[in-house]
Amino acid sequence: MIEQLNNLKETAISQIKEAKNADDLEAVRIKYLGRKGEMAKVMGxxxxxxxxxxxxxxxxxxxxxxxxxxEISKKQKxxxxxxxxNPQSKKDLTMPGHRFESGHTHPITQTISDICAIFRHMGFAVVEGPEIETEHNNxxxxxxxxxxxxxxxxxxxxxKNEFLLRSHTSPVQVRYMTKHKSPLAIIVPGKVFRPDAxxxxxxxxxxQVEGLMVDERVSLAHLRGVLFEFCRQLFGEDIKLRFRPHFFPFTEPSAEVDVSCIICKGAGCSVCSQKGWLEILGAGMVNPKVFKAxxxxxEKYTGFAFGMGVERIAMLKYGINDIxxxxxxxxxFLEQF
Amino acid sequence: MKISYDWIRKYVPIKMRAQNLAEKLTMAGLEITGTDKRGDDFIFELEITSNRPDWLSHIGIAREVSAITKKPLNIPQISLQKYFSADIKKPQVILQENVLCPRYTARLITGLAIGPSPKWLIGRIEAMGLRAVNNVVDITNFVLFETGQPLHAFDYDKLKGKKIIIRTAKAGEEIITIDGEKRKFQPQTDQPSAGKKDTLVIADENTPVAIAGIMGGLNTEVTSSTKNILLESAYFDPVCIRRASKFMGLSTDSSYRFERSVDIGNIINASDRAAALICAIAKAKTHQGIVDLGKKTNTPVTITLRPDRVYSLLGVRISSTEIKSILTRLGFKVKSQANSIKVIVPSFRKNDIIGEADLVEEIARIYGYNNIPMVMPRAIVTEESESFKQKNKITAIVRSALASLGFNEMLTYSLISKDDIKKLDMPELDTISLQNPLSEQYQIMRTSLLNGALKAASHNINMGNLNLKLFELSNVYHKENNVFTENMNLSLILCGDTASDWNKKPRAMDIFYLKGALTTLFNAIGVDAAFQELSHHPCFDSSEALAITAGNKIIGVIGRVQGAVLRKIDIKKDIYAAEINAELLFENSRPDKHFNAIVKFPGSYRDVSMSVDSGVSFESISMLIKEANRSIIKDVFLQEEYRGDKIAEGKRNLLIRVYYQSKEKTLAEAEIEAADGLIRKKLIDNFNATLR
Known part of the structure; x- marks a missing residue:
């Protein structure tokens, strides 16, 4: 028995040493140490x-x-x-990973979606309207x-006649207010057309993206609050806002809204024409004449409305210099977004 | 508009730096877009909104500066009396059009010594970017820039019949204006809407001597030999001037102001101011009084302003005292009442300040928009309609599914040309055409997204981007029985090869690639769609075109763009495209997912290799196989197709893999063998297949 064991040990060790690769070694291991291997037999x-x-x-x-x-473990190592x-069998891990095709949604789609998401969180509903409009609504x-x-x-x-391509998204305000009861808060993205070369x-x-909120005692202070929150979420925590009086026929009072330049943070650069401010929104309190229409x-309701150009915001956000x-x-271009 | 800082300081005693003033004015709504240093002076470039014609003058701006800085406004005092001469008779003026010209004043000034203007006047004129002409012309321009009232001086001796008639132009009449252009009057035909279509003119006994409010005539202009002038100061109907100016394509400093409305209450003042300067500088005389025709009374507008309304619109409490102070500084007259303030609007604001909200803006402007707090409103939860929510959800899935398949989203112009439609052989009947296109290139509303998709492909190919996968979700537009409709479509376009790398060879993308992408998309949004033969499509090669159907309707097409079309748009690569009516697609979409229990019992497969006539479609073979035993045949896959010279002509070899699985049990070998045998028999019986 003892002798048998010693012989077995000698043969096993020599076979381990002779193993030429991992597969050979595994075969030897199974032969001697496997469940039905030589060692098991001896133990039996x-x-x-x-x-x-x-x-x-x-x-x-x-x-x-x-x-x-x-011995097996040593040989394994x-x-x-x-x-x-051995350089011949070594994988060159500096080779690139496999290429996966990935598509991209358009930067305008992404920007509209970002803008709408912020307002949706504030309770605004997304609403759309037709691009072919009447002169009355537009x-x-x-x-x-x-x-x-x-x-x-x-x-x-x-x-022809009373029909045109809407030159802004504001006619959707008219459509929505005509059909729905106040209070209401909507956000309206969409294509607009103007004969600009x-x-x-x-x-x-x-x-454009247009916004409208109508409620009892909605004020310019609320408009400022909502737009500040929007700009903060879109452009970042350190953004500053500036309201300048302006004229829009459908709002009174009206304002143009500037944000501190997102490129130079207000120090002055070529993007903001050294002003430190970028005009990005038109806004105001809904003109009583519009409510009447x-x-x-x-007398019961007040409201605010605002509008912004999506291309302009995308150009600023992504640093695009040509519309x-x-x-x-x-x-x-598309693959960068 | 240009404003001189030095000139402003003649009316308001301010000392602040020009840059500070520019900043203050900008923040009050008078946007200063540029500042130029000119000697000791600064010239501001202002952008003035169309509601503020009263800002189109130095006195107007000075009034604003006074309101902002609380410094007094000093308007020049006029004393004309010393230039009166009893020898001068008032000129003869006939006002025929008192709607288009509500008020017309004229004054005769005689014995002029025409010559160059004094230095100070030349300085002012040049600061405004004009060239000094002579003392009389320069003074009328000076008063325009000072008060905002355009004036015109006619050489009185050149007026036929020594009279002025305010009338509409007769068709065919002509005038040579002071810019030397000959202009013929025609009825205004550029606007379809109703209303007067005539141009207002100032005429002498025979012919027009000025296009009212726009430009004077060359024949009666003031020259170095002029001795006597008729000085016109009037109020012309803004719409009348605007239409004529647009129709004739002639816009001047004068028409710009009249179409925005001048201050009807300042007409005589402006005339007096100019007359006094002319008499002083050109050593002339005038008669006492003025010819003043038309509406002389001017009832002021009164508005009741409630401080509580100011609060509800602005969200900040501003005291009545402060409200009154702001409005007074802006030229309003105010009177306290029980719970409100009675506000009388000055004549220079009567077009702009109509209601309470307009006054609230004035208060907010001067109070400072940025001094108003920022407050979040109470949340208003506005429900989106179910149909819109559904549409929104599906469009989001479509975009993300296509992007994950490697498609880039494009956005193409909604406007195309007639030529674009012809190139794609599309019907032109139901297209919508613009009345005033920018150019022929963008004149028609597209009825298909394929025009834009092909342009995008062409652009990319020309740029050397040869492998393309693009999609777009946008509207197309139709005219049906004179009703305009717009409808969302989905387009896809393919060109070139799949992405490749060291481990993966490129593969030409073909119609099956596009069909596969669409099948994946349809699965993602839960559309049960099928592909059917398409007999004809203008854009596609008839041998490689399919209709996409869902819910028994054709919802779209897919195919290889035919060579004739590609040649017309100069593309030399194979292009595959699809266009789907997105609204029909969405109607058939069931994006909500349902879980099916995972089958516990293992499945297995058998391959069937056969040779069949090329005319036998895979679809018919697949149907036949499935029908052999619907309860255990789970799926049929095409593994391989071979056509070519290694097999008999008119034949093709197919390798089809059939998956077997039962929901109830592990399938016995014998059951699978039986089904496999049946399939083979049916293939031989029905399709004369040779099995291998």
């Missing part, structure tokens, strides 16, 4: 030994088994080491009469 014989030989055989088995395990040192109901210089700011594409900062088609009692890039659809 112990019970048939006379009692006097049992302790010695047991001790020897207990020595051989760890010895073989250690030598393989791993050899593999590491102008008259918004206190922009025909042949009035206030129309100069709204050059418009006409289709195309250059780096003008486009005859662009996007849509049948809302302006035409949005509509050229060059994939080297």
């Amino acid at each position: 014989l112990i019970s048939s030994l006379p009692d006097s030989e049992k302790p010695a055989a047991g001790r020897l088995i207990n020595q051989v088994k760890p010895l073989l395990e250690e 030598s393989f791993t080491l050899a593999e590491k040192q 102008f008259e109901a918004l206190n922009i009469p025909l042949n009035h210089p206030s129309r100069d700011a709204f050059d418009t594409f006409y289709i 195309v250059d780096a900062s003008h486009s005859f088609m662009f996007h 849509v049948g809302i009692d302006s 035409r890039l949005f509509f050229e659809n060059d994939i080297r």
